[in-house]
Amino acid sequence: MFLVFLQFGGIFFFLLTGHVLHQKIYSGLLLVLSVLLGIWAVLSMNRQTITFLPDVRKNASLTRVGPYRWIRHPMYTSVIFFLLALMLNYFTYMRLTVFLMVLSALYFKIRIEEKILLKKYPDYVSYMKFTWKVIPFLF
Numbered sequence: 592m593f594l595v596f597l598q599f600g601g602i603f604f605f606l607l608t609g610h611v612l613h614q615k616i617y618s619g620l621l622l623v624l625s626v627l628l629g630i631w632a633v634l635s636m637n638r639q640t641i642t643f644l645p646d647v648r649k650n651a652s653l654t655r656v657g658p659y660r661w662i663r664h665p666m667y668t669s670v671i672f673f674l675l676a677l678m679l680n681y682f683t684y685m686r687l688t689v690f691l692m693v694l695s696a697l698y699f700k701i702r703i704e705e706k707i708l709l710k711k712y713p714d715y716v717s718y719m720k721f722t723w724k725v726i727p728f729l730f
Contacts, residue, residue: 594696594703598670601693605674609681622676629669632658653712663722664704667697671725701725 635657658665674693678686701724708715724730 594700597696598693598700601674601689601696602670604689605677605686608686609677609683615680618676618680621672621679625669625672625676628658628665628672632665632669635659647707647711651711653708653715653718655718659722661722661727662725663719664701664725667701668725670697697725 636654636659637652658668662668671694674690678690705715705719712718
């Protein structure tokens with residue numbers, strides 16, 4: 592729950608502490624990309640699968656369609672790009688600190704989630720070989 596609190600607390604912090612309307616074209620484009628990726632990821636998942644906690648629901652199935660064909664955690668990618676866009680649009684060291692805290696929270700959520708997914712889905716190992724964790728070509 593603490594990691595979820597850090598994630599959503601960071602998002603709300605960014606929304607409340609700076610410009611939401613973009614003044615820089617590159618941050619505006621990154622913001623649009625992040626929102627579209629987040630929507631695509633949610634629409635690609637089975638509704639019984641979605642959860643805020645790093646856990647797998649009882650009747651869940653492994654999603655391999657939409658952005659999940661290339662990225663194992665596209666919703667986290669969306670959050671990272673969203674916050675990065677907001678930080679690039681209105682930079683402060685406090686926002687950088689919160690951004691790094693959210694990145695840390697997401698990193699630990701992913702580690703927990705992937706351990707659970709490996710136990711739940713025997714073919715998750717092969718899925719991991721052909722997908723990027725969060726950001727294609729980087730991580």
